[in-house]
Amino acid sequence: MKNALAWLLWIWLSVVIVGAFKYAPLAKGFIGESSRILFFHVPMSWVSFVAFIAAGVWSLMFLFGGRKPKHDRAAAVAVQLGLVFGVLATVTGSLWARIMWGAYWNWDPRQTSIVVALLFYGAYLALRSSLEDADSRARLSAAYAVLGLAVAPFLFFIMPRIMFSLHPQSVINAQGKIEVESRMVQVLLAGSAGFTALFFWLHNLQCRIESLSERKSALRDRG
Amino acid sequence: MELGGNGWIVAVNLIIWTGLFLYLLRLGKRLRQSEASLEKEP
Numbered sequence: 001m002k003n004a005l006a007w008l009l010w011i012w013l014s015v016v017i018v019g020a021f022k023y024a025p026l027a028k029g030f031i032g033e034s035s036r037i038l039f040f041h042v043p044m045s046w047v048s049f050v051a052f053i054a055a056g057v058w059s060l061m062f063l064f065g066g067r068k069p070k071h072d073r074a075a076a077v078a079v080q081l082g083l084v085f086g087v088l089a090t091v092t093g094s095l096w097a098r099i100m101w102g103a104y105w106n107w108d109p110r111q112t113s114i115v116v117a118l119l120f121y122g123a124y125l126a127l128r129s130s131l132e133d134a135d136s137r138a139r140l141s142a143a144y145a146v147l148g149l150a151v152a153p154f155l156f157f158i159m160p161r162i163m164f165s166l167h168p169q170s171v172i173n174a175q176g177k178i179e180v181e182s183r184m185v186q187v188l189l190a191g192s193a194g195f196t197a198l199f200f201w202l203h204n205l206q207c208r209i210e211s212l213s214e215r216k217s218a219l220r221d222r223g
Numbered sequence: 224m225e226l227g228g229n230g231w232i233v234a235v236n237l238i239i240w241t242g243l244f245l246y247l248l249r250l251g252k253r254l255r256q257s258e259a260s261l262e263k264e265p
Contacts, residue, residue, distance in 0.1 A: 003248070006244070006248055009244075010240075010241070010244045013240055014237055017233060017237055017240060018233055018237075021229040021230075021232060021233045022229065022233065033228075033229070036229075201247065205247065205250055209254065212254065212257055212258065212261065215261060219261075219264065
Protein backbone atom coordinates (compact mmCIF):
# COMPACT_ATOMS: atom_id res chain seq x y z
CA MET A 1 0.00 0.00 0.00
CA LYS A 2 1.28 3.43 -0.92
CA ASN A 3 2.33 5.45 2.13
CA ALA A 4 -0.23 8.20 1.45
CA LEU A 5 -3.05 5.62 1.36
CA ALA A 6 -1.74 4.04 4.56
CA TRP A 7 -1.75 7.40 6.35
CA LEU A 8 -5.26 8.04 5.04
CA LEU A 9 -6.32 4.72 6.57
CA TRP A 10 -4.69 5.72 9.87
CA ILE A 11 -6.71 8.95 9.92
CA TRP A 12 -9.88 7.12 8.82
CA LEU A 13 -9.77 4.44 11.53
CA SER A 14 -8.70 6.98 14.17
CA VAL A 15 -11.81 9.01 13.32
CA VAL A 16 -13.89 5.80 13.54
CA ILE A 17 -12.47 5.06 17.03
CA VAL A 18 -13.24 8.58 18.24
CA GLY A 19 -16.64 8.50 16.51
CA ALA A 20 -17.59 5.20 18.15
CA PHE A 21 -17.14 6.67 21.62
CA LYS A 22 -17.77 10.39 21.20
CA TYR A 23 -20.03 10.93 18.16
CA ALA A 24 -22.43 7.97 17.94
CA PRO A 25 -25.30 7.94 20.43
CA LEU A 26 -26.06 4.98 22.68
CA ALA A 27 -28.47 2.47 21.14
CA LYS A 28 -31.92 2.21 22.72
CA GLY A 29 -32.61 -0.94 24.75
CA PHE A 30 -28.93 -1.69 25.41
CA ILE A 31 -27.47 -1.76 28.92
CA GLY A 32 -25.12 1.13 29.70
CA GLU A 33 -22.46 1.77 27.07
CA SER A 34 -22.54 -1.81 25.74
CA SER A 35 -23.76 -0.75 22.29
CA ARG A 36 -20.35 0.87 21.58
CA ILE A 37 -18.71 -2.53 21.18
CA LEU A 38 -20.93 -3.07 18.11
CA PHE A 39 -18.88 -0.46 16.21
CA PHE A 40 -16.03 -2.98 16.31
CA HIS A 41 -17.98 -6.27 16.43
CA VAL A 42 -20.01 -5.60 13.25
CA PRO A 43 -16.97 -4.55 11.10
CA MET A 44 -14.96 -7.57 12.36
CA SER A 45 -17.77 -9.91 11.37
CA TRP A 46 -18.16 -8.13 8.01
CA VAL A 47 -14.42 -8.35 7.24
CA SER A 48 -14.43 -12.02 8.17
CA PHE A 49 -17.21 -12.58 5.61
CA VAL A 50 -15.39 -10.50 2.97
CA ALA A 51 -12.21 -12.52 3.57
CA PHE A 52 -13.99 -15.86 3.13
CA ILE A 53 -15.71 -14.69 -0.05
CA ALA A 54 -12.41 -13.26 -1.36
CA ALA A 55 -10.79 -16.65 -0.66
CA GLY A 56 -13.48 -18.30 -2.79
CA VAL A 57 -12.98 -15.81 -5.62
CA TRP A 58 -9.17 -16.25 -5.58
CA SER A 59 -9.73 -20.01 -5.58
CA LEU A 60 -11.96 -19.71 -8.65
CA MET A 61 -9.22 -17.62 -10.28
CA PHE A 62 -6.74 -20.36 -9.40
CA LEU A 63 -8.88 -23.15 -10.82
CA PHE A 64 -9.93 -21.35 -14.01
CA GLY A 65 -7.17 -18.78 -14.46
CA GLY A 66 -4.13 -20.85 -15.27
CA ARG A 67 -3.43 -22.40 -11.83
CA LYS A 68 -1.13 -19.58 -10.75
CA PRO A 69 0.46 -20.10 -7.29
CA LYS A 70 -0.18 -16.44 -6.41
CA HIS A 71 -3.95 -17.08 -6.48
CA ASP A 72 -3.61 -20.15 -4.24
CA ARG A 73 -1.45 -18.14 -1.83
CA ALA A 74 -3.94 -15.24 -1.86
CA ALA A 75 -6.84 -17.60 -1.02
CA ALA A 76 -4.95 -19.26 1.85
CA VAL A 77 -3.91 -15.90 3.34
CA ALA A 78 -7.50 -14.62 3.04
CA VAL A 79 -8.77 -17.62 5.01
CA GLN A 80 -6.10 -17.11 7.70
CA LEU A 81 -7.04 -13.45 8.10
CA GLY A 82 -10.76 -14.25 7.91
CA LEU A 83 -10.31 -16.61 10.85
CA VAL A 84 -8.48 -13.91 12.85
CA PHE A 85 -11.26 -11.38 12.21
CA GLY A 86 -13.90 -14.09 12.86
CA VAL A 87 -12.37 -14.87 16.26
CA LEU A 88 -12.29 -11.13 17.08
CA ALA A 89 -15.98 -10.86 16.08
CA THR A 90 -16.81 -13.86 18.30
CA VAL A 91 -14.90 -12.46 21.28
CA THR A 92 -16.42 -8.96 20.99
CA GLY A 93 -19.88 -10.55 20.54
CA SER A 94 -19.40 -12.71 23.64
CA LEU A 95 -18.36 -9.71 25.74
CA TRP A 96 -21.53 -7.94 24.63
CA ALA A 97 -23.65 -11.07 25.28
CA ARG A 98 -22.29 -11.23 28.86
CA ILE A 99 -23.62 -7.74 29.51
CA MET A 100 -26.95 -8.10 27.69
CA TRP A 101 -27.84 -11.78 28.10
CA GLY A 102 -25.94 -12.59 31.30
CA ALA A 103 -23.63 -15.23 29.80
CA TYR A 104 -20.71 -15.17 27.39
CA TRP A 105 -22.13 -18.08 25.42
CA ASN A 106 -25.81 -18.90 24.80
CA TRP A 107 -25.80 -21.03 21.63
CA ASP A 108 -27.81 -18.33 19.92
CA PRO A 109 -28.12 -19.00 16.14
CA ARG A 110 -25.68 -16.13 15.44
CA GLN A 111 -23.11 -17.52 17.83
CA THR A 112 -23.62 -21.04 16.53
CA SER A 113 -23.35 -19.99 12.89
CA ILE A 114 -20.07 -18.12 13.39
CA VAL A 115 -18.60 -21.13 15.23
CA VAL A 116 -19.63 -23.39 12.35
CA ALA A 117 -18.05 -20.90 9.90
CA LEU A 118 -14.81 -20.86 11.93
CA LEU A 119 -14.77 -24.67 12.04
CA PHE A 120 -15.44 -24.86 8.29
CA TYR A 121 -12.50 -22.58 7.48
CA GLY A 122 -10.34 -24.11 10.21
CA ALA A 123 -10.86 -27.38 8.31
CA TYR A 124 -9.59 -25.59 5.17
CA LEU A 125 -6.27 -24.93 6.92
CA ALA A 126 -6.20 -28.50 8.26
CA LEU A 127 -6.76 -29.77 4.72
CA ARG A 128 -3.88 -27.64 3.43
CA SER A 129 -1.49 -28.81 6.10
CA SER A 130 -2.41 -32.46 5.56
CA LEU A 131 -1.32 -32.50 1.89
CA GLU A 132 2.38 -32.55 1.06
CA ASP A 133 2.15 -32.35 -2.71
CA ALA A 134 1.87 -28.64 -3.60
CA ASP A 135 -0.30 -29.20 -6.70
CA SER A 136 -2.85 -31.42 -4.94
CA ARG A 137 -2.89 -29.06 -1.96
CA ALA A 138 -3.63 -26.05 -4.15
CA ARG A 139 -6.26 -27.85 -6.26
CA LEU A 140 -8.18 -29.51 -3.38
CA SER A 141 -8.12 -26.48 -1.10
CA ALA A 142 -9.29 -24.27 -3.99
CA ALA A 143 -12.27 -26.61 -4.56
CA TYR A 144 -13.03 -26.48 -0.82
CA ALA A 145 -12.87 -22.66 -0.72
CA VAL A 146 -15.19 -22.46 -3.76
CA LEU A 147 -17.68 -24.54 -1.75
CA GLY A 148 -17.34 -21.83 0.89
CA LEU A 149 -18.89 -19.34 -1.55
CA ALA A 150 -22.21 -21.07 -0.80
CA VAL A 151 -21.52 -21.92 2.85
CA ALA A 152 -20.36 -18.47 4.07
CA PRO A 153 -23.43 -16.46 2.89
CA PHE A 154 -25.70 -19.15 4.37
CA LEU A 155 -23.96 -19.07 7.76
CA PHE A 156 -23.53 -15.29 7.95
CA PHE A 157 -26.83 -14.08 6.52
CA ILE A 158 -29.44 -16.80 6.01
CA MET A 159 -29.27 -19.16 9.00
CA PRO A 160 -29.46 -16.39 11.67
CA ARG A 161 -32.51 -14.95 9.90
CA ILE A 162 -34.53 -18.16 9.55
CA MET A 163 -34.19 -19.14 13.21
CA PHE A 164 -35.41 -17.36 16.34
CA SER A 165 -32.55 -15.30 17.72
CA LEU A 166 -31.96 -12.94 20.64
CA HIS A 167 -29.42 -11.11 18.49
CA PRO A 168 -30.41 -7.53 17.54
CA GLN A 169 -31.67 -6.95 14.00
CA SER A 170 -28.97 -6.42 11.42
CA VAL A 171 -28.18 -2.86 10.32
CA ILE A 172 -30.19 -3.66 7.20
CA ASN A 173 -33.03 -5.76 8.62
CA ALA A 174 -34.96 -8.66 7.09
CA GLN A 175 -37.37 -6.17 5.45
CA GLY A 176 -34.43 -4.45 3.76
CA LYS A 177 -34.82 -1.30 5.88
CA ILE A 178 -32.29 0.57 8.01
CA GLU A 179 -33.80 1.28 11.42
CA VAL A 180 -30.65 2.39 13.25
CA GLU A 181 -29.91 5.98 14.28
CA SER A 182 -28.14 7.70 11.37
CA ARG A 183 -24.97 8.64 13.32
CA MET A 184 -24.61 5.00 14.36
CA VAL A 185 -24.99 3.90 10.72
CA GLN A 186 -22.32 6.40 9.66
CA VAL A 187 -19.81 5.03 12.21
CA LEU A 188 -20.71 1.42 11.39
CA LEU A 189 -20.27 1.95 7.65
CA ALA A 190 -17.07 3.96 8.09
CA GLY A 191 -15.72 1.26 10.43
CA SER A 192 -16.64 -1.53 8.02
CA ALA A 193 -14.96 0.31 5.11
CA GLY A 194 -11.85 1.09 7.19
CA PHE A 195 -11.43 -2.45 8.52
CA THR A 196 -11.99 -3.86 5.02
CA ALA A 197 -9.12 -1.66 3.77
CA LEU A 198 -7.01 -2.84 6.72
CA PHE A 199 -7.77 -6.45 5.74
CA PHE A 200 -6.55 -5.89 2.16
CA TRP A 201 -3.40 -4.18 3.44
CA LEU A 202 -2.64 -7.06 5.83
CA HIS A 203 -3.43 -9.50 3.03
CA ASN A 204 -1.01 -7.79 0.67
CA LEU A 205 1.79 -7.81 3.27
CA GLN A 206 1.27 -11.47 4.21
CA CYS A 207 1.16 -12.59 0.55
CA ARG A 208 4.42 -10.75 -0.12
CA ILE A 209 6.06 -12.33 2.96
CA GLU A 210 5.07 -15.82 1.80
CA SER A 211 6.15 -15.11 -1.78
CA LEU A 212 9.56 -13.84 -0.58
CA SER A 213 9.97 -16.84 1.68
CA GLU A 214 9.20 -19.23 -1.21
CA ARG A 215 11.60 -17.43 -3.57
CA LYS A 216 14.37 -17.46 -0.96
CA SER A 217 13.99 -21.16 -0.25
CA ALA A 218 13.97 -21.87 -4.01
CA LEU A 219 17.23 -19.90 -4.33
CA ARG A 220 18.75 -21.83 -1.41
CA ASP A 221 17.73 -25.15 -3.00
CA ARG A 222 19.39 -24.09 -6.29
CA GLY A 223 22.54 -22.86 -4.58
CA MET B 224 -7.89 17.98 31.38
CA GLU B 225 -10.58 15.45 32.35
CA LEU B 226 -10.65 12.49 29.98
CA GLY B 227 -13.56 10.57 31.52
CA GLY B 228 -14.20 6.80 31.25
CA ASN B 229 -14.73 6.75 27.50
CA GLY B 230 -11.84 9.18 26.95
CA TRP B 231 -9.39 6.69 28.40
CA ILE B 232 -10.77 3.89 26.23
CA VAL B 233 -10.44 6.11 23.14
CA ALA B 234 -6.86 7.00 24.11
CA VAL B 235 -5.87 3.35 24.65
CA ASN B 236 -7.53 2.32 21.36
CA LEU B 237 -5.72 5.09 19.47
CA ILE B 238 -2.37 4.11 21.00
CA ILE B 239 -2.88 0.43 20.06
CA TRP B 240 -4.03 1.34 16.52
CA THR B 241 -1.11 3.75 16.01
CA GLY B 242 1.36 1.12 17.23
CA LEU B 243 -0.06 -1.50 14.86
CA PHE B 244 -0.09 1.02 12.01
CA LEU B 245 3.57 2.03 12.51
CA TYR B 246 4.55 -1.64 12.73
CA LEU B 247 2.78 -2.38 9.42
CA LEU B 248 4.43 0.64 7.75
CA ARG B 249 7.84 -0.58 8.91
CA LEU B 250 7.05 -4.13 7.77
CA GLY B 251 6.08 -2.81 4.31
CA LYS B 252 9.34 -0.87 4.08
CA ARG B 253 11.43 -3.90 5.06
CA LEU B 254 9.54 -6.05 2.56
CA ARG B 255 10.29 -3.56 -0.24
CA GLN B 256 14.00 -3.68 0.70
CA SER B 257 14.04 -7.51 0.74
CA GLU B 258 12.20 -7.67 -2.62
CA ALA B 259 14.70 -5.20 -4.12
CA SER B 260 17.72 -7.15 -2.85
CA LEU B 261 16.23 -10.40 -4.18
CA GLU B 262 15.76 -8.82 -7.62
CA LYS B 263 19.50 -8.02 -7.69
CA GLU B 264 20.48 -11.66 -7.07
CA PRO B 265 21.85 -13.34 -10.22
